[in-house]
Amino acid sequence: MSNPTRFEGTEAYVATDDLKVAVNAAATLRRPLLVKGEPGTGKTVLAHEISKALNAPLLEWHIKSTTKAQQGLYEYDAVARLRDSQLGDPRVADIANYIRRGKLWEAFTAPTLPVLLIDEIDKADIEFPNDLLQELDRMEFNVYETGETVKAHQRPIVVITSNNEKDLPDAFLRRCFFHYIRFPDADTMKAIIEVHFPGIQKALVREALTIFYDIREVPGLKKKPSTSELLDWLKLLLHEDLPLDILQSRDPKKLIPPLHGALLKNEQDVMLFERLAFMARREGAKG
Incomplete structure (x- = not known):
């Protein structure tokens, strides 16, 4: 050959x-x-x-x-x-x-x-x-x-x-x-998600990707979540049948996304997000 x-x-x-x-x-x-x-x-x-x-x-x-x-x-x-x-x-x-x-x-x-x-x-x-x-x-x-x-x-x-x-x-x-x-951009990631979850709700993908890429951009993150972890997270979101508004919520108290254990894989990163949530709440209280 x-x-x-x-x-x-x-x-x-x-x-x-x-x-x-x-x-x-x-x-x-x-x-x-x-x-x-x-x-x-x-x-x-x-x-x-x-x-x-x-x-x-x-x-x-x-x-x-x-x-x-x-x-x-x-x-x-x-x-x-x-x-x-x-x-x-x-x-x-x-x-x-x-x-x-x-x-x-x-x-x-x-x-x-x-x-x-x-x-x-x-x-x-x-x-x-x-x-x-x-x-x-x-x-x-x-x-x-x-x-x-x-x-x-x-x-x-x-x-x-x-x-x-x-x-x-x-x-x-x-x-x-x-x-x-290179790490997939949003359009490539949508195509990857569609392969694994054919016909998945577009609004869910849009909100999930926003949260996912926001997490990856957080300064000081020890381990950025990967494609495979995003797919695991989506599988859990679909299995738990969480309402879309939970993802759409930008409530500082809920800065850590639901089922975050699929995305954040060590205690330092979880604590980082908890600290950011605390600072956001404090800023909100001042305002």
Whole structure:
């Protein structure tokens, strides 16, 4: 599949024009697509939707702070082989029985063009991206224990996500096609909401978005609510069947929105809003 179908978003994923361009450019160049953006902007979900849109199998490699690049290639389980040798297991004669394939190996040898997600690459050690450079460039690696060389049948579509927890090496960045997913504007967010809640009352969406974006603009907020948290909040509002006038109310005593636990995720932010509500009440009393 040298020319995959162009990515245009899916029914479940609203892709902006610049995101479509980035995905298709990376697929054409067969460069890894490095995606950054605020948590909750759909970076990880993007790989799932590219997989669906191109009808390609998805392989997911979720990175942790302890993950090593070698694990993406393969791991040799010497402990299991030693244990089996002590038990007289005939499997020990073939070292290949103790080689565990990593996600890159799976992607390189997949029978059809796969999408490989390397999720949250910035969680790993700073050397991790550099340790993958040669394999991603050459699309092959050696298995030293067996002497075999694993070569990619075709370059997989690689999606790499980062939350910007640490800077990535320049040499690694040069080999990627980069895209920053901006936080959705109100029109894009309305389209996202319509996908998740078809036919939702427009007045409810309008009021909810006003409150949501107002919250995100509050100075000193430790964690801004994300798209996924907005969708959770709307789901609760619909489930509780709250009257619209509760959202439309601008009563300072009700500055914290109803069911705010879906939007504000730590006590500092809740206390910030309580403090703002107190100051608003005090100003109101003075007036």
